[in-house]
Amino acid sequence: MKDKIFTSEHFSILKHLLRWTFIIIPIAIVIGSTVAFFLWLLNFVIHFRFRNPYTLYFLPLAGVLIYFIYKLAGGNAEKGNNLIIDEIHEPGGGVPKRMAPIVLITTIITHLFGGSAGREGTAVQIGGSIAQMFGNWFGLNENDTSIVLMAGVAAGFGAVFGTPLTGAIFALEVLTLGRIQYNALLPCLIASVIGDVTVAAWGVHHTAYHIDVFIITPHWFSAWLPVDFVLLFKIIIASAAFGLASYLFAYMVHGIKTFFVKQVSVPWLIPVLGGLLIISITMLIGKPDYLSLGVDAEHAGAVTIPSAFQAGGADTWSWLWKTIYTTITLGTGFKGGEVTPLFYIGATLGNTLSVLMDAPVGLFAALGFIAVFAGATNTPLACTIMGVELFGGQYVLFFAVACFTAYFFSGHSGIYGAQRIGVPKITGSRFSDSATLSEAGNRRQNYVRHKMKKYGLWTRNKNK
Known part of the structure; x- marks a missing residue:
């Protein structure tokens, strides 16, 4: 039997790559376009508040409006980024389509009236919501849906900050401490790059940062060591x-x-x-x-x-x-x-x-x-x-x-x-065997209470 330079595995790989490319490109374009609109609108409302500083005094009313928007229409979308992370790990009810418009609107309201918040959470939720919607349309199974959700996170992150490689790695790394989800490597990279290119194509630009050149002061060992x-x-x-x-x-x-x-x-x-x-x-x-x-x-x-x-x-x-x-x-x-x-x-x-x-x-x-x-x-x-x-x-x-x-x-x-x-930062730590950061946080609070009770700093009234 003659040896073959290319085996059937290579053709399977090619088929796999082409399949994910065609799945991800339309998803990333829609996410990038939505993020571009979000960034344009965000810039508009922020500068509107600059010109009308009195809007800050309506912030409490804006908070009530946001509360009732989520109360009446939000459902499990209230969980935000944590819902997307949960769905990637253990697919269940899915990420609702309403998450994208609701978080976009409520984030705009927050910034219009002066709330101190960011934009990454909104972009990631937009990405996850749109990715879930496309996954349902394409009839993807649970494993593929998880990968699509990760790609949605990558597209949203890469698009909102103009950092496509960071967006891809962030989506792979953020799910589990100490582990990277390599099974979604290609979809996340494609999604993040396309999302970023789409934002640029819409004419939305990102803030440029610059480190001024500085002179390193020579030390007695500088001639032998390349690092200061x-x-x-x-x-x-x-x-x-x-x-x-x-x-x-x-x-x-x-x-x-x-x-x-x-x-x-x-x-x-x-x-x-x-x-x-x-x-x-x-x-x-x-x-x-x-x-x-x-x-x-x-x-x-x-x-x-x-x-x-x-x-x-x-x-x-x-x-x-x-x-x-x-x-x-x-x-x-x-x-x-x-x-x-x-x-x-x-x-x-x-x-x-x-x-x-x-x-x-x-x-x-x-x-x-x-x-x-x-x-x-x-x-x-x-x-x-x-x-x-x-x-x-x-x-x-x-x-x-x-x-x-x-x-x-x-x-x-x-x-x-x-x-x-996945992999604790320090083995043997009091919180290292927790399943999630939320569980670690609860254990930390219980530990603090235990110590306070031990030294008489915690009373029944404080515990209510």
Whole structure:
């Protein structure tokens, strides 16, 4: 029998690749077009609020409107990104078609009235909802539907940030800590690239970021070692802080939501109180810098993500104010993503740390930008690639060190409670055998209560 250079396996592979290409392309085009419309509309309402700052005072009413939209028409779409993650792992009722228009409308409402939120969550939910719809039309089985949902996540993420490779890796990495879903590698890459190209074709552009060139101070060992280990040491210390900032953000989002649910018996009053808190804090600090996305400047000298890349472009506590604003907004029921606020928190914290550690401002802002996101989503590989796509490959080693360090220091926490724990960050950890981040969070709360009771800091009244 003669040996064959090409076997039947190669033709099966070719058939597999062509099949997924034809399935994914129309899905990604629709997702990219929807995301382009969302980004255009988002930009319009944000600048409308800039011209009409009084709209902030209607934020509590906007929160009530969002609550009743989900109450009357949302159904299980209220679970947002966690629903998509659950459906990818264990297909069940599916991602409803209404998720896309509802989250788009409610996110626009949040930003129109000044709520501090992002756009990634909306884009991912748009991607998941549209992907599920096409999967039903194509009559796909459960395994293929899971892959299509992952491709929808990749298309939405890649399209909303203009980072196609990051979008593909994010969709593969975000589902389970310590594992990557390689079975969806090609569909996710195609979807993310097509989604990004579609947004560009509609004439929607993304914010460009730039790290200023800096001179590395020579040390006595510089002639023998290609890496500035003094700077690297500073980056590791800063990245540990970035990871702790990620942990603080995730803890506060879940904690604020739990607190209000327990303390407020009338659900629609929760967004009212959240809106009033945002208004009060804004009046207290006397500037609107921490409202909405934080990308465009509402006034001259405003603290924004781009300004954080320059010396003096952020206040010392800008990162903490943005954390407070965003966790209150999302924790009290307003809609939008977490990622752009995480970019803001990371970039401004990097700006602050660069001053304290006598380090390059632009570099540290960029490291914080990607590392806080890496810690909060547990996606260090995707965020390292994001650093390359946004800032160039010159500092890829620093990007990797920052993202991996932040990933570990954020612990078993994150903004997606449905994320599975495949490989624990530290074996033997008290929370490492939890099935999901949500379960790890519950165990963490129970552990804290146990310690407080042990030392007499927890009473029956506090437990109600």
